[in-house]
Amino acid sequence: MLLVQCDQEQTMKAAAKREEVELAWRQRLARFAERGLTVRAFCREESVSEFRFYHWRRRLQGLASPCGVDASAGDSALSIWGPLRQLTRTSTRARRLDRRI
Numbered sequence: 001m002l003l004v005q006c007d008q009e010q011t012m013k014a015a016a017k018r019e020e021v022e023l024a025w026r027q028r029l030a031r032f033a034e035r036g037l038t039v040r041a042f043c044r045e046e047s048v049s050e051f052r053f054y055h056w057r058r059r060l061q062g063l064a065s066p067c068g069v070d071a072s073a074g075d076s077a078l079s080i081w082g083p084l085r086q087l088t089r090t091s092t093r094a095r096r097l098d099r100r101i
Contacts, residue, residue, distance in 0.1 A: 025056040
């Protein structure tokens with residue numbers, strides 16, 4: 001019985017830690033959308049790897065899919081995906097133009 005209770009406590013602590021990390025990355029991605037920096041410059045400022053940035057952006061985009069999100073909730077952390085997608089498209093177009101020149 002004591003072993004089961006210990007496992008439950010560890011599971012709850014791990015879940016709380018995951019939620020804390022997820023919230024930190026949502027806030028970080030919101031700052032990225034506001035600043036308009038390149039991913040490389042932003043990651044350098046935030047002292048995180050580009051790999052982690054793309055990992056969390058992809059992971060949180062998956063969580064913010066239309067099937068799992070209540071649009072009436074108005075969660076500002078979820079509203080950053082539109083600007084992030086637009087910024088990515090703009091960056092891709094700029095790189096293509098640079099290659100042509």
